[in-house]
């Protein structure tokens with residue numbers, strides 16, 4: 001069964017059809033890329049799927065259950081996690097604390113326990129910190145553990161968001177342009193990270209303009225144009241699709 | 254019965270006109286900078302206090318009024334230059350604290366410069382009330398409403414017929430685009446503060462013969478003006494005017510028929526209600542936060 | 545362990561409040577010090593909301609006043625023991641904050657400022673108006689504070705009570721800030737969407753900290769009422785709300801010790817300025833503007849940054 005199914009999904013912003021009548025399915029354990037020109041509706045789609053926007057029409061199903069209209073925090077509990085095209089880092093915290101917030105749902109969240117600093121809370125916090133340091137290492141940010149997020153460079157922040165999303169132990173990870181603004185070396189590192197994450201069994205949905213990266217790692221590609229589906233299929237199929245070449249890839253490849 | 258209602262309506266529309274002016278002041282500054290100027294009410298206080306002092310010192314009323322408006326506008330410009338401009342780009346909470354600080358500062362300065370007493374102005378055209386369907390109407394109320402109408406008409410002309418006014422409107426729609434088109438966005442901000450100060454000062458001058466004024470008078474008037482602006486839909490000029498009149502009338506009716514002690518609470522009940530149930534107000538635009 | 549800023553800071557605080565009375569020549573000093581520590585406790589609570597949670601409140605004096613009036617009425621009119629009255633008032637204030645907190649904290653920025661300000665002003669007006677219950681603008685007398693037959697009387701006794709209270713408040717705040725709950729709260733400040741997508745119920749945490757800070761204010765209000773022996777509605781005025789926010793802002797938002805420093809400084813300030821009353825508003829307004837413009841992080845965090853920089857470039 002598909003992990004995520006989208007049916008007839010639409011989102012309008014006062015006359016702008018950002019996403020229109022879109023349907024697709026994502027099977028578990030794959031890397032699924034979503035591409036399309038600027039303004040095609042990719043980020044809007046992410047915001048709909050993760051509960052940040054409510055759809056104008058249509059259904060979104062996770063494991064077959066309709067999740068349209070559920071809050072992002074509830075969806076996180078169901079195993080969904082994401083990063084943002086425009087950074088949503090906690091700039092008032094250190095790098096490792098950012099990642100620790102990602103682990104939130106797996107910690108003791110009782111108010112009284114935190115207030116009086118129960119030894120059990122302290123112990124789990126310590127373990128959590130160790131785990132989050134490992135995650136920072138995993139995304140290549142080992143040397144930033146105690147740095148203030150506000151003092152970190154852009155490329156590091158992009159990876160910090162990935163580490164934070166991973167700390168939530170997602171089944172479905174949505175990455176919105178993780179390589180945007182990064183240099184070639186950094187891009188390749190992100191590429192490696194995504195592959196490793198997928199190898200751990202996490203289903204990845206990737207929005208990315210870097211065609212080399214998309215073609216290289218995707219199992220499946222969905223092409224959007226003006227909020228609608230233009231094509232979908234394997235990288236080879238998409239590359240061969242005349243519509244795609246005309247509307248989008250022609251300019252790049 | 255009806256006479257009583259009419260009486261409340263008159264008094265409501267009179268104070269409503271002042272709230273409308275204050276609300277417009279909020280809207281103008283908000284549109285050009287997304288700053289809520291919590292010191293808006295102090296402009297009303299300064300306008301009233303300055304005029305009252307100069308008239309008491311023997312200056313003719315028209316001259317005193319003009320000087321007071323100019324002085325208040327200078328305060329508005331100073332506020333922009335020395336408190337708001339340096340904090341450009343700070344988060345909303347910081348700006349809120351700054352303008353509230355400015356409000357407290359100005360009221361403190363008024364207390365030092367003047368005193369804690371109430372100051373009065375004679376009514377502009379006598380105290381003989383007009384009778385209308387059993388209700389009485391003070392001529393000064395007509396001055397208040399008339400002044401509001403004139404000022405609003407002037408503003409309308411400014412924003413729709415003059416080049417600079419149009420540039421200001423353009424800036425409020427899209428700051429970046431306006432900047433790229435060569436509109437001096439900085440001066441737009443200064444002018445917005447000057448205009449808002451003028452609105453407040455005019456309101457303060459015409460209302461002082463009715464309510465008197467003292468160093469503390471600005472805060473409540475300003476906050477009610479903010480209620481008016483939010484009720485109408487923050488950023489909408491027409492909304493601020495309608496909102497101001499509605500707040501004024503609701504307040505007068507509630508204090509007449511329910512309890513006069515709770516008169517000052519009405520505006521805040523209204524604003525809480527609006528914020529909870531219709532946050533974009535009567536005429537405001539609805540939007541989805543971009544992520 | 546003593547080197548961590550947490551335990552170290554707490555130790556310094558305990559030492560300071562213990563040693564301070566050595567420098568108090570007379571009862572008046574104790575009196576001022578009690579007020580400073582009460583304000584500090586209130587500000588530690590408010591700072592959780594404003595500094596860490598990033599949610600402004602311009603109505604907190606209202607909760608303070610409700611706690612004070614709750615205790616005054618429950619002990620004076622209904623004969624409840626003071627401690628029970630304090631707890632019951634805090635419970636009621638907490639419940640009130642919970643009820644109004646949900647819709648209010650959906651708001652942001654100036655809307656939130658205006659809504660909290662409105663709540664505070666409405667509370668103030670009710671206290672002034674319902675004179676049959678509250679005594680109106682003339683105020684209300686309050687009995688002494690006693691627990692289990694022991695009465696807290698005299699400025700010294702109050703000083704030690706206030707000192708214990710502030711130490712407990714700081715300890716709780718430090719605990720909370722560095723815990724799963726506290727991190728979630730700070731994350732809400734950092735980025736609400738960012739926090740939501742990893743499972744933080746942002747509304748829930750905002751309401752939680754709103755309630756917590758309101759309860760802090762209520763408890764301090766109750767004690768203040770007993771200590772003062774007399775309260776008027778003006779303890780809940782808009783000006784008072786602004787004053788406590790200024791303390792937090794000045795000391796340093798998102799700094800527990802900063803809140804203490806800000807509260808103590810602003811409480812002591814009038815003692816150093818002759819005829820301060822005339823200039824109170826100007827000074828307060830000036831501090832608000834000046835801090836946000838020149839030192840937006842506040843006194844203590846800015847100082848810490850400065851020292852850190854010094855150390856790096858000798």
Ligand SMILES: Nc1ncnc2c1ncn2[C@@H]1O[C@H](COP(=O)(O)OP(=O)(O)OP(=O)(O)O)[C@@H](O)[C@H]1O
Pocket residue numbers: 013016017018036037038039040041042043044045085541542543544
């Ligand atoms: N919150 C919003 N309010 C109004 N319009 C919006 C909002 N979010 C997106 N849009 C509009 O929806 C359309 C799709 O935008 P979206 O950000 O989803 O595109 P995208 O495919 O992510 O583009 P890019 O590659 O540039 O990131 C655009 O026309 C955009 O202006």
Ligand SMILES: [Mg+2]
Pocket residue numbers: 042043044085
């Ligand atoms: Mg996008």
